[in-house]
Amino acid sequence: MSDEGTPDPYAEPLVFGQRMQILRERRGMTRTVLAGLLGMSPSWVKQIESGRLRTPKLPMILRIAEVLRVRSLSDLTGDQSMAAADVTLFTGPGHPRLPAVAAAVNAYPVGYRDREAPPREHVAARLARAWAARHQARNHREVLGQLLPGLIQDAQLSVRQAESAADRRAAQAVLSEVYSLTQFFVAYQPAASLLWRIAERSMVAAQESEDAHAIGVAAWLAAQAHRDSGPAHFDAADDVTMATLEYLAPRLQDATDDVLAIVGALEFEAGYTAARRGDAGSAWGWWDKARAKARRLPADYYHPVTSFSQAIMGAHAVTVAVELHAGGESVRQAAAAxxxxxxxxxxxxxxxxxxxxxxxxxxxxxxxxxxxxxxxxxxxxxxxxxxxxxxxxxxxxxxxxxxxxxxxxxxxxxxxxxxx
Structure with missing residues (x-):
């Protein structure tokens, strides 16, 4: 039994339908919602869960696993041979450099004055080069895994040794973005608690910085983390997105390109979440707002964190159509992008x-x-x-x-x- 007093879906001898029902309910998902995402009827879902229909074939099992975001097929089927084969779905393999990155995040160097922090401008320049390296590398996690431990330590040190309130705020903005870069490395690895720790630290550092761009970036990633946790967390994703858009709205008149871009990226995130809900009107409405922001940017502009730009809007349109399960529209948008x-x-x-x-x-x-x-x-x-x-x-x-x-x-x- 689990701590909640309900059957554990990872225990024997539960059958497929029982496991599916428990995992669905833990996601806060109704039968009607699951059926719609699978292209089936609520009656079909009920019959599978009750055992009146046989276990589906592999293609449907994979679709169910995708929708329910299970860790591996064995969690859904109970077939431990699948676990032995490590057939993971939404959590990829742990990268060899993950332990070193985690150690840098978790370190608490009390004796930080034993070493002088590098100049904040130096850390910011290294951060910019790290973002560029990530975008240019085919094996970007390997590149980030090499760069991040030292970058995290020096950014933390820069904050601790800041000599004035203004210097500390500026250092916090850099540290927040270092944590944002770290989230890209950790995402989809078997380190959920670490990912949330990084996201929270990024938000705290951004708020301490009082920097509009840093706050926007941290919120953009936090909203994604909430949304990727499943339908029960869609409202939390929207809360973060809407609160940040409200905060940034008065700053748009004289905004830099980077701030304008993070507003556009957040507007698309609102549309992405709406598409996950199946709300086509809101999804495309937010996409239109994001496209309007993109058109205000220079044609060759490309945001270093979110990739927001005029060039990305075609890709975003494909994502909206796919999340709405509109196959024909997805292909049309792909042809246009x-x-x-x-x-x-x-x-x-x-x-x-x-x-x-x-x-x-x-x-x-x-x-x-x-x-x-x-x-x-x-x-x-x-x-x-x-x-x-x-x-x-x-x-x-x-x-x-x-x-x-x-x-x-x-x-x-x-x-x-x-x-x-």
Whole structure:
């Protein structure tokens, strides 16, 4: 039994339907919502959960796992052989450099005056180079894993040794953004508590800085963390987004490009959450607001954290359509978007994954696999840690077409889902 007094979905001898019901209820999701996300009827969900229908085949199990955000297929099926194979979905493998990054975050160096902090401007310049390296590298987690421990320590030191209130606020702004960069490294790894610790520290440092841009960036990432925790946390995501937009609104008249961009990024996040809810009107309405902000930016502008820009709005349109489960619209938006205009390798890879989701929704699995190959070429470490991509690849390894099975299996080996 779990602490809540309900059956533990990871205990034997629960059957598939029981596990599905427990996991659904822990997500705060009704049968009607789950059915809609799966393209099935509430009656079908009820019959699966009650055991009146047989366990679905692998493609549907993968879709259920995606919607319920389970840690691995064994959590849903009870088949421990799947756990042994480490077939994780929405939590990718732990990166070899994760322990060093975690140690830097968790360190509490009381004797910090034993070493003089580098100048804040020096730390800020290293941070800017780290963002650039992340966008340019195919294996961006490896790059960040090397840079972050020292960067975290020096940014913390810079805050502690600040000699004036103004210097301390400026150092807090840099530290908040260092934590934001750290969130990109930790995301989708098996370190949920660490991710939330970093997000909270980023928010605190941003508020201490009183810097509009730092506050916007920290809120942007916090909203994503809430939304990715499941439907029960969508309201929390919206609360963070709306409160920050209200805070930034009076500052828009004389805003820098970076502040304008973070407002646009937050507006898109509101649309993203609305799309997750299935609210098409609000989703596209917020996308329109974000596009208006993008059009106020220089044509070649690209926000270093959020990737917000004129170039990204096509990719954002694909995401909205995919989250609304509109396959045809997803494909139309993908055709209109220019992936080559996205300079960031990880963000371009993420866009390719969204395109692949659209192709699969539209019944074009061959195009989905071809697009995932492009995602791998852009940034292998993005697709390796992306649950949607992993689900599509696993599903296609069971395809009836031998050619699709072959292509999917080859990609599964490349991203570490299957042994060579």
């Amino acid at each position: 220019d992936a080559t205009a996205i300079p960031s390798r990880p963000r371009r890879s993420r866009h390719r994954i969204e395109e692949a989701r659209g192709y699969q929704l539209d019944g074009q699995p061959e195009a989905a696999l071809a697009t995932l190959d492009k995602a791998f070429e852009a940034a292998p470490e993005t697709i390796r840690y992306n649950g949607y991509a992993r689900r599509i690849v696993l599903e296609e390894t069971e395809a009836k077409s031998p050619e699709r099975r072959r292509r999917a299996s080859e990609l599964a080996v490349k991203i570490g889902l299957l042994a060579a």
